[in-house]
Amino acid sequence: MKFNILIFTHATATHYPMNYLASIGSYAIMVREVFKKPTKWRIMKSLILKEIDDLIFGSLGIIIFISFFIGGVVAIQTALNISNPLIPRNLIGFATRQSVILEFAPTFTSIIMAGKVGSYITSSIGTMRVTEQIDALEVMGVNSLNYLVFPKIVAMFFYPFAVAIAMYIGILGGWIAGVFGGFSSSADFVEGLQLDFIPYHVTYSFIKSVVFAFVIATVPSYHGYYMKGGALEVGKAATVSFVWTSVVIIILNYVLTQLMLG
Amino acid sequence: MIEVKDLHKAFDGSPVLKGISTVFEKGKTNLIIGQSGSGKTVFMKCLLGLIIPDSGTICYEGQIYSQLTPEQQRDLRQEMGMVFQGSALFDSMTVEGNVMFPLEMFARQSRSEMQDRVEFVLRRVNLADAHKKYPAEISGGMQKRVAIARAIVMNPKYLFCDEPNSGLDPRTAILIDNLIQEITREYNITTVINTHDMNSVMEIGEKIVFLKDGIKEWEGTNRDIFRTDNEAVSNFVYSSELFKKVRQMYLEERD
Structure with missing residues (x-):
């Protein structure tokens, strides 16, 4: 049992902002513990299905809504900034595709998910901590980290499907805004979509989304699991978790882009 | 022990x-x-x-x-079975689900055997009618009894x-x-x-x-506590007038 040591480490790191290394260390130990002493498959299966429903299907509405309008805005912004008649109108479709596939679908959606799913994960696990439900699991001999966090990690591996939907809807939003806004013809837009298409960019985007999915599942879990205090602290932990999840996503986005496209 | x-x-x-x-x-x-x-x-x-x-x-x-x-x-x-101060029942599970939880996690029994065991312990704590209720729907005393039922369902030592x-x-x-x-x-x-x-x-x-x-x-x-001359224990246990009188009566009866 290391969790009381981890709580101390986490608290120390929270009180002394320079001590980030301690937090990273306790986060790494937490991730290792998640994969130890697995829960019975029969129970785990139902937990995973529930988390897929809560985390993925429950987020599709907001993902579709945001992607549609972001795609539309990208198309309009691109069209409004093309003042030179020598620049072909198919650039609108091209720019929409590139922006949506490379950044907006995987990264922007992940930041939204860090807010929606991340705060849900932190507050639900944090509430279990303050109401001693996690202690109850530990006393029963259950590996509470495996029971609580592992299903979320597995569920979030379905996140690339949500990102694929975000890509499709984003481009659809761009097409609707471009064509029905009178900025481009449908033929020009579709030509731009097909122009210099590099399939590896989609692979890059999916790889990023898998990494972000792991971050969205584990960083908020860490903040919920090791939190101390009462109801007010649950709210604070959810806010801190959103900030840190976003920071980690943005840093990893830079690192992965440099590694895979640089 | x-x-x-x-x-x-x-x-x-x-x-x-x-x-x-x-x-x-x-x-x-x-x-x-x-x-x-x-x-x-x-x-x-x-x-x-x-x-x-x-x-x-x-x-x-x-x-x-x-x-x-x-x-x-x-x-x-x-x-080990544990009854927490706040009961620590799992909010998302019914009373039955809470009591069944340790069995599902660890017992090697059929579903019907587990069901029988849950029935038995819920009857033992006088909660035979609360199976399908959620913790938020029952009183504090009932929550404590569910917590006791969950604690004893695995026959703890x-x-x-x-x-x-x-x-x-x-x-x-x-x-x-x-x-x-x-x-x-x-x-x-x-x-x-x-x-x-x-x-x-x-x-x-x-x-x-x-x-x-x-x-x-x-x-x-609890009998020794009436006779103790330990000041710290006396101050703690007999801090209320009622318990002081109870102690006095006990000592008078004994004498």
């Missing part, structure tokens, strides 16, 4: 437990009492393995907890209760105390109760350990 020897625990350099040694006997309701901040909760969490003591040993029927592997510690914990009757009316508190004592005797388990409640001390205190500032100040039975 649980034997505790020279248990020490400090947080951030401040000692909370200072060399506690005692024995909690099988088939008896063992009570830990003391003022807030005396170290009761830390002591109980050490017994449960939720906090690792700095030094000292806790021995469960000959097995020293700190010498067990993490897997053996988890196996041992499956022999050790039962720990952290202030089991806090927040309950006196009548329900007595029912909970009696239920715990009956279960302790019926299944011959080692029960350790952390309490502030003087009614519990008088009613079911077959062995009482009084903690003060992290030290075991006194131990004895």
